[in-house]
Amino acid sequence: MPFFSIIIPLYNKEKNIAKTIQSVFDQDCIDFELIIINDGSTDKSEKVVTSFIDERIQYFLTENKGVANARNLGIAKAKGELIAFLDADDYWYPNHLTVLSKLYKKFPDVGLLATSYEKRFSTKSIFLANFKNINASSNSLMIVDDFFDSSSIDAIAWTSACAVPKSVFNTIKDFDSSITHGEDTDLWIRIALQYKVALATYLTATYNLDAKNRSKEIDIKKKTFLKFEKFEKEEKHNISLKKYLDVNRYSIALEHKISGDHISSKKYCKNIHWKNLHWKNRLLIKQPKTILLLLKKVQTTLIHVLGIKLSSFK
Incomplete structure (x- = not known):
């Protein structure tokens, strides 16, 4: 049984997905399974994914039902103790899973684990996440005293830098698939209201805002919000x-x-x-x-x- 189950929902990211997958295989920690849910991509994403040959990969092709449904399918398939999420155009530094593992071993009863991340707008513009009253680069392992207040500038919980013990989903349930914009925020709120949240202020992930077809480019009339x-x-x-x-x-x-x-x-x-x-x-x-x-x-x-x-x- 792997320690980590990594879930990547994939929709039309042929230009980004290879770098994302490679960042998983470059991890210092190798005790994981990688679950990729192709949510009905119409580009060459599948061809890119299937070019990676590794027994740790589980690949599923579904009809397009949205990112929440894709993640929920991944959760149902997961065998690991910790579920780590990664979007198909973001990527991790090699220390990501190792840092999450150390954080979980120090705080095994939490419902949500997060790390520091950077926001990449272009090659010239990369900014470290700004948490209220928390130094995001202090290289510390901590329990967040007030998850909601600390997330009032940049969010403590950003999906590609988060992990959730699989057992937590038995209580909290899955992503709300009726929400297309903010389904992750909805889940983090539900978890934070019932569990403690742990944070590792080590930079481990990149939020790639320079990637194409981010949700902000979708017609607002097609979105359902928090x-x-x-x-x-x-x-x-x-x-x-x-x-x-x-x-x-x-x-x-x-x-x-x-x-x-x-x-x-x-x-x-x-x-x-x-x-x-x-x-x-x-x-x-x-x-x-x-x-x-x-x-x-x-x-x-x-x-x-x-x-x-x-x-x-x-």
Whole structure:
């Protein structure tokens, strides 16, 4: 029985998947199985995957049902004690599984394990994740005191840098397949409400935001978002959760406003306690679509050309 089950959901990533898979086989820790779920790709992704010959690979081809269903199938097939997730255009440094293993051995009763990661916008623009009140490069193993508060800038739990004990899914259940945008956030909230979260502040993974067909390029009308009503009871009594959810509400509201859907934007805004957000957030949401598009273009130019990353969350 492998210690790790690694799950890669795959949809039309022929240009990225080879590097992603190779980053798995470059791991210092070799006690794993690799489960690749091809979610109905129409490009040459399958050809790339089948070019790797290794008995640790399990490959499944399904009809296109979305990333949550693909991950859930992987979870059902997994035999390992720890399930590690990796998206098909992200990649790991060789220490990733070793760090997760050390973290789990130190904190065996947690429900979620995470590591530090970097966000890659281009070859010139790579930024270490910014966790609130936690030094992401301190090379420490810790229990996160307040998962929701610490995730108010960059998320403590980013899917390609996370692992979950398989036993946790017996209690929490799987990814919510009715959500197409934020299904991972939904799962992390459910876990964090019932279990402790452990973090290793070692850089082990790269979030490849330069890759094509990321979810932001999908028509907003085709997305189903985080179902905030699931946590209505908990957020009334958990200040940090309420703030965390408000940050997510704001992000969705802003996305709708930029797309021109003012009705949906206002729907998400009405449940926000604005004191929970930075003054820059409050200013931005009041701007017309034309200004928001201009600011977004400026932000993109600063990141890709000058390597300057601006955020309205700090």
